[in-house]
Amino acid sequence: MKRVGVIVSALALALSAFSALAGGGHSQKVQYCSWCHGVSGQGFATAPRLAGQRAEYIENQLQGFRQHTRPGPFMWNTAKNLDALDAGDLAAYFSAIPPQAADDGDRVTASTGKTIYQQGIPSSNIVACAACHGPNAEGIREIPRLGGLSASYLKTRLDQWAHGNLASASAPMPQIARQLSAADIDSLASYLSFVK
Ligand code: HEC
Ligand code: HEC
Structure with a gap:
């Protein structure tokens, strides 16, 4: 139950910050992604790590969410509000952050x-x-x-x-x-x- 509570409040915060995507600058957009993807994009209960991910792959996924060829309703609206320039900028930004391992397997x-x-x-x-x-x-x-x-x-x-x-x-x-x-x-x- 606790984990569900965390997810619900992260989503509520993210949705209330949604307007930052439309007109905001780079740091507001990064902040917006962090509501679900964790601090420095290191991943969070709600969404996977972006830090250290291949930039080309991130861009392709954003396009997939925009065109609904990849499921993930939480990302559909986000991707719709990013133009190709923003997508390239955010992909380059997250891919350059050194990734940390989740270490949560068996x-x-x-x-x-x-x-x-x-x-x-x-x-x-x-x-x-x-x-x-x-x-x-x-x-x-x-x-x-x-x-x-x-x-x-x-x-x-x-x-x-x-x-x-x-x-x-x-x-x-x-x-x-x-x-x-x-x-x-x-x-x-x-x-x-x-x-x-
Ligand atoms: C409301 C929560 C939320 C916000 C805000 C959000 N994401 Fe996501 N994102 C998700 C979820 C959930 C997934 C996993 C979808 C799935 O299950 O396949 C995801 C997946 C992704 C993926 C695919 C990762 C992979 O390894 O395949 C990328 C890329 C991505 N998001 C980029 C972004 C960027 C860039 C932003 C900010 C502009 C952002 N997201 C904001 C929830 C969010
Ligand atoms: C022939 C090349 C190839 C092989 C072999 C391959 N993959 Fe992939 N894999 C890809 C490509 C290309 C993508 C990206 C697909 C896309 O853009 O949607 C991918 C994506 C993935 C993803 C999604 C990652 C994310 O961040 O969401 C996972 C998980 C994955 N592969 C696991 C595996 C595993 C496990 C194996 C071995 C059993 C494997 N792959 C073998 C080419 C390959």
């Missing part, structure tokens, strides 16, 4: 997650995540950094794709996630939450 299953991340599961035709997301999950170009994102967020994203939420079907993740079992997803999310 230590026991994390070692299985590490093996899948680095080697895939050849017998099930699952390719190594490292091939695209980088050896230390740091991301490259428009492919996102996964290291240190919160386990619950990572799990939600992989579950969305695994269960065929076509509204979020941007290649190649839905196809990859559909081949992962629930236990694979839990272990990957745990492992990645600890990566610095």
Whole structure:
């Protein structure tokens, strides 16, 4: 209940600060994002970490929210009120902040997650995540950094794709996630939450 209370009050504050987006300057916009994404964009119960994320990826996601090709009603209005210049500016700003790891996964299953991340599961035709997301999950170009994102967020994203939420079907993740079992997803999310 406590966590729900925190989320509700963060949302209320964010919505009351919404006008800052339309006419405000850079620091007001950053402040607005922080209501949900946490101080310095390090992530919060309501929304994932933006700090250290690839700038190209952030811009692509903002466009996805604007066009409703990515689900996430809390972001739809926000993205609608940002023009391409603001989106590029905020993406550059957050990507330059050194990220902190969420460290909120399960230590026991994390070692299985590490093996899948680095080697895939050849017998099930699952390719190594490292091939695209980088050896230390740091991301490259428009492919996102996964290291240190919160386990619950990572799990939600992989579950969305695994269960065929076509509204979020941007290649190649839905196809990859559909081949992962629930236990694979839990272990990957745990492992990645600890990566610095
Ligand atoms: C009212 C709360 C709220 C506010 C304010 C908000 N966000 Fe978000 N944002 C969210 C939530 C919730 C998600 C996760 C959506 C999902 O479940 O996929 C998210 C996701 C994102 C993502 C995708 C991250 C990823 O790893 O894929 C980006 C990028 C983003 N927000 C940027 C911003 C920016 C930039 C601002 C400020 C202009 C902002 N957000 C303000 C709630 C918010
Ligand atoms: C062939 C390249 C490729 C491989 C292999 C791959 N990914 Fe991805 N992944 C991507 C791309 C591209 C995106 C961004 C999609 C978008 O822009 O919406 C992505 C996005 C993600 C996201 C969303 C991150 C966020 O911030 O919301 C997660 C989680 C993810 N991948 C996990 C994995 C895991 C776990 C594996 C291994 C089982 C994996 N990926 C393998 C290319 C790949």
